[in-house]
Amino acid sequence: MRKLIQEFLQEEKGIAVVGTARNGEDALTKIQLLRPDVLTMDVQMPVLNGLESLKKIMENQPLPVIMLASSTKEGAEDTLKAMDYGAVDFISKPSGTISLDLYKVKKELVEKVYAAAGAVPRKQDKFSSHxxxxxxxxxxxxxxxxxxxxxxxxxxxxxxxxxxxxxxxxxxxxxxxxxxxxxxxxxxxxxxxxxxxxxxxxxxxxxxxxxxxxxxxxxxxxxxxxxxxxxxxxxxxxxxxxxxxxxxxxxxxxxxxxxxxxxxxxxxxxxxxxxxxxxxxxxxxxxxxxxxxxxxxxxxxxxxxxxxxxxxxxxxxxxxxxxxxxxxxxxxxxxxxxxxxxxxxxxxxxxxxxxxx
Structure with a gap:
């Protein structure tokens, strides 16, 4: 899945993939080194999952994040938590946890990456009170x-x-x-x-x-x-x-x-x-x-x-x-x-x- 996403985005002239990460912990290290404009991240990852990684990102170095999530009840609930933590948007994986048919959402992925590049990341509870x-x-x-x-x-x-x-x-x-x-x-x-x-x-x-x-x-x-x-x-x-x-x-x-x-x-x-x-x-x-x-x-x-x-x-x-x-x-x-x-x-x-x- 990581390879497919990289290929989809590299086909776009306006998008450069500056790096990939094997898990959430690896992502935190590479964000510091590579300073990406947008991050795509799966909710389900080894070592440090997407939600925990997102929390740390938004606390330390907020940037626009697009989550990939499954449409199961648990996946949907985790996705809404990700939105609370500050993710800009999400993409539903076409066929569950391991979706090798990601080409079905390629157009949506590209559109959302472009939109996220101009988005304003919000830390949790920003503008929540008055x-x-x-x-x-x-x-x-x-x-x-x-x-x-x-x-x-x-x-x-x-x-x-x-x-x-x-x-x-x-x-x-x-x-x-x-x-x-x-x-x-x-x-x-x-x-x-x-x-x-x-x-x-x-x-x-x-x-x-x-x-x-x-x-x-x-x-x-x-x-x-x-x-x-x-x-x-x-x-x-x-x-x-x-x-x-x-x-x-x-x-x-x-x-x-x-x-x-x-x-x-x-x-x-x-x-x-x-x-x-x-x-x-x-x-x-x-x-x-x-x-x-x-x-x-x-x-x-x-x-x-x-x-x-x-x-x-x-x-x-x-x-x-x-x-x-x-x-x-x-x-x-x-x-x-x-x-x-x-x-x-x-x-x-x-x-x-x-x-x-």
Whole structure:
């Protein structure tokens, strides 16, 4: 696998492979000597595994790291940990731990190495706090009555009248998204009065782990979206990897529709597909949030939404993005109302909903 990756990257005129390492310990030594711009690293390695190596790299000499991971449940959980530790992105190995058919992800590998070269590596917990956010979270954690209500809501799986959807929050993100989503979703209040639908560019096998992780750290119910499931306020829906998310409406009842239509600009799920479908929802107010990610997904869908139905459009500020491509493209449409750093996005979403009444 190491030989295949080296060959794939050396075929690119704009990429020079300055070295390879047999294991995590070897990698730490060679990083010091060779000073690479980007590192690709397997989660599973001998001597010192990918997660432990990544921790040391981000503590001592942060650089953009792309992880290779298997789509098993354990592999997906390890990948999300890697994102927490500061990895820029990951690639799912096509056929398990030893994937000799890596040619299937060659194009993705090359694209992500180029994107990572311009990415800003973040140490763990960078931009994770802000005084306004900290006060809100502290209040929720220390309020026993709130905690009991959160537990009750999650046990019952229902908090608001079923089948009534008057507002919806639509979030799109890609490179750096799993970590960014933790900072937003965990800071939304337990009585959040709208459903949240998220498209995170991820392959099948990883989005369920992302949903579980967000559910554990959030006051809200967070789940992987299901076909023909009705949107429910106080619930966060993650688009499953490998499926587009669109919507079907009957009055104020809105259902999620999952499809296997061809990828859009290489993505399935696609933010554009979600927003284009949301544009057809009548008498339902929308908040759109475009966060860190490479490319332009979301900008075409954004222009389909009418000002009449938009409460607000938020783009993540460049200083907190791992890759600024998607928010930059959204801003270029002229439709973005707020460009704000990651720690303030949850607060701004709540403000929009409160102002709307």
């Amino acid at each position: 005084p306004l956010i900290e006060r809100s979270v502290k209040h929720q954690k220390n309020n026993k009555a709130l905690q009991e209500q959160v537990s009750k809501n999650k046990e019952n799986g229902q908090q608001f009248p079923l089948g009534v959807c008057k507002k919806v929050v639509l979030i799109g993100t890609s490179t750096g998204g799993p970590r960014a989503l933790q900072k937003v979703i965990s800071h939304l209040p337990w009585d959040f009065p709208a459903p949240v639908v998220i498209v995170q560019h991820m392959p099948a096998g990883f989005t369920q782990s992302l949903a579980s992780r967000l559910h554990d750290i959030s006051p809200l119910i967070v789940k992987e979206a299901e076909h023909e499931e009705k949107l429910q306020s106080g619930t966060v829906y993650i688009a499953p990897g490998g499926y587009h998310v669109s919507f079907s409406q009957s009055g104020h009842a809105v259902e999620i529709i999952l499809t296997k239509e061809p990828p859009r600009a290489g993505h399935r799920p696609s933010i554009d597909v979600m927003l284009e479908s949301a544009a057809k929802l009548k008498n339902i107010k929308k908040i759109v949030v475009i966060m860190t990610g490479m490319g332009t997904d979301g900008s075409k869908g954004l222009v389909q939404l009418t000002h009449r139905d938009l409460i607000g459009v938020i783009a993540e500020a460049k200083e907190t993005c791992v890759v600024h491509g998607m928010p930059k493209a959204a801003v270029a449409t002229g439709l973005v109302n707020e460009v704000i750093p990651l720690p303030l996005i949850a607060k701004k979403i709540v403000e929009y909903l409160e102002d709307e009444g």
